Amino acid sequence: MAVLAAMFLFSPSANALPAWPNVGQGATGPNVTTVQYLLRHHGHGIAADGEFGPATKSAVVAFQSANGLTADGTVGAQTWPKLIVSVRQGSTGEAVRAAQTQLNRYGSGLAVDGQFGAATDRAVRTFQGAHGLAVDGVVGPQTWQTLVGGGGGGTGGWALPLDRAAAGRSDYNVGHWDGTPAIDLIVSYVPAYSMTASRAEHYSSTTCGIGLRLVRSDGARIVYCHLSARSVANGASVSAGTRVGTTGDTGNSGAPHLHIEIRSADGVKRCPQPLLLAIYDGVTPPSLSSLPTSNCGS
Ligand SMILES: [Zn+2]
Structure with a gap:
């Protein structure tokens, strides 16, 4: 047992999750859209346009203040865990749009319609299986962190070879x-x-x-x-x-x-x-x- 434990501890990044990315003013792209959909879920009526401008920053500051976080206007390792919402088949709304936006970074090709149906469930399970996560169809904390912290892809089904935190x-x-x-x-x-x-x-x-x-x-x-x-x-x-x-x-x-x-x-x-x-x-x-x-x- 001691040997097994040691092998587990020293195998590099065996089951490590990627770091939560820092998303702040001036950022653009799907991680910004994700933050915006999640803020909308929490009642902040901002546009989900993928551009992190002053309105998004104000909403982040308000969300951080309301949740006892340092109100610096940047969504990082402290804010993401409070901002994410667990969604699964049958869920609807802005948090589902956020999850669909993330899955599409990995080539899922989902309609971002806020309806967590069979296609979204399949995409979540495929993603979980490919990333060593428990395949339960639930976008919970570990799946969220793997989605937003991972390399993802743009359009065309491509992905970065490394996590975003590993290379700029x-x-x-x-x-x-x-x-x-x-x-x-x-x-x-x-x-x-x-x-x-x-x-x-x-x-x-x-x-x-x-x-x-x-x-x-x-x-x-x-x-x-x-x-x-x-x-x-x-x-x-x-x-x-x-x-x-x-x-x-x-x-x-x-x-x-x-x-x-x-x-x-x-x-x-x-x-x-x-x-x-x-x-x-x-x-x-x-x-x-x-x-x-x-x-x-x-
Ligand atoms: Zn070389």
């Missing part, structure tokens, strides 16, 4: 050190997620270390290198946002990081940076065949 926007715009079309995301031992629906093939080499090839149905592929562990079987079908492993320092790697390469369906290596930035920003990602092949990133 500028990290996704860095060119590779040797000028080749690739990116190194400098992180320690954190969860790595599939960026796209694909077949996950185990791949190893002396340079890549423990790697994965995520092969799309059109033949395009995304390679992850230097993992400390994989969490999918060889050949497993994964969706965008499915956890596929833990980053690390295997292979030819000077320090823990995630190396990513993209080959479009024609076999050409392409710059991952414009794709990653589009996913980060929640805008329609460029097609893989349109990605540049040189001078990647800034």
